[in-house]
Amino acid sequence: MDRKQDIADRLAAIGYIADGELAMALVLMDMLKRPLLVEGPAGVGKTEIAKALATLNGSPLIRLQCHEGLDRNDTLYEWNYQRQLLAIKAREGQDADAVEAQVFSESYLLERPLLKAIRQPVAPVLLIDEIDRADEEFEAFLLEVLSDFQVSIPELGTVTATTIPRVVLTSNDTRELSDALRRRCLYHALDFPDVDREARILLARQPGIDTTLALQIARLMQEIRRQELTKVPGIAETLDWAAALVGLGISRLEEDRKAVYETLACVLKTREDRARMSPEVTDRLIGKVA
Ligand SMILES: Nc1ncnc2c1ncn2[C@@H]1O[C@H](COP(=O)(O)OP(=O)(O)O)[C@@H](O)[C@H]1O
Ligand SMILES: [Mg+2]
Incomplete structure (x- = not known):
């Protein structure tokens, strides 16, 4: 059986259109149990890969959205400080050691995404989104977690994953990632889709669109x-x-050039870009594709 084609077909059935290279990366990810690093510009379907994988495997999706200043407390666990204080107050006068053991137990633990992923009984998909936004120190810490899926919590002991999560890391390429992280992962560069793939995405995701309009768009x-x-x-x-175009009842771009121009509000998101795509430019481009 062609595993690459099989995964591409199953992804297409749930509305994610992957090219052959990505399908192979996903096959390898399962075969070698390695994290997949997906790098590329914004809006090309990086985050969606993790969502689609979770749907495909019927597994939970755990998402860690990275940002500057992210550290191990935000991503592993914290103690519920307020509840601990209340509990200590309520037990005033009781044996101090017993109280301490009590407040550093499971029910006072706040699980963050990485610990949650490690402790899941069913292997989840762990999405580490936009890793390039986090600092390099965090990247080093993450590498540790990704190499043994094991975390030590001083008060509770060591927690080891029973099933290895499928890990997808994404990067918008705003900074260079460490060699060590790249070495740890499989790699896929995801770019804007070609005409054929984008048309297939439209057919998969936009109800009521016909093939010609999808291709034109x-x-x-x-x-x-x-x-x-x-x-x-x-x-x-x-x-x-x-x-928008389907909603306006447009079935061919050349049919209503004015509407095409006016609906560019969906596509162009800055004043400069709007100005650049004047009615004349839009008209010329419609002429090229219709
Ligand atoms: N290959 C694809 N197949 C189907 N839909 C896609 C695909 N890639 C992207 N999309 C659509 O585009 C949207 C944006 O993709 P997203 O994964 O958020 O981009 P990124 O994370 O690269 O910025 C998704 O919500 C999805 O609707
Ligand atoms: Mg994203």
Whole structure:
């Protein structure tokens, strides 16, 4: 059986359209039990890979959204300080050791995404989203977690994962990631889709769209992305735009050029980009694709 084609087909059935290279990366991820690092511009479907994998495997999705200043407390566990204080107050005068053991027990533990992923009884999909936004120290700590899926909590002991989570890391490439992290992971560079893949995404995700319109929109998106834009539109923008055109009852772009121009609000998100795609430019591009 062609495992690559099989996973691509099953993803398509739940609305995620992957090319052959990504499908192979996903096969390898399962085969070698390695995290997958997906790098690419905003809006190309990086985050969605993790969501689709979770749906596909019927496994829970645990998401860790990275940001500057993220540290181990935010991602592993914290003690519920307020509840601990209340409990200590309520037990005033009781044996101090017993109280301490009590307040550093499971029910006072606040589980954060990484610990949660390690303690899941069914292997989850762990999405570490936009790792490039976190600091390098955090990256080093993450590497430790990803190499043994084991965490030591001084008061409770060592917790080891019973089943290895499927890990997807995404990066928008805003900074260089460490060599060590790259070495640990499988790698996939995800870029804007080609016409064929974007048209298939439209057919999969936009009810009521016909093949010709989907192709026209996909072709026009290629042209738009070739313009010098300050913010290159992603797939979500394409989908919004298709929904708008279908909603307005448009079945061919050349049919209503004015509406196409006016609905570019779905796609172009800065003043400069709106100005750049004048009615004349839009008209010319429609002429190229329709
Ligand atoms: N390959 C794909 N198949 C189907 N839909 C997709 C695909 N890639 C992206 N999308 C759509 O585009 C949206 C944006 O993708 P997202 O994963 O959030 O982008 P990124 O994380 O790369 O910024 C998703 O919510 C989904 O609706
Ligand atoms: Mg994302």
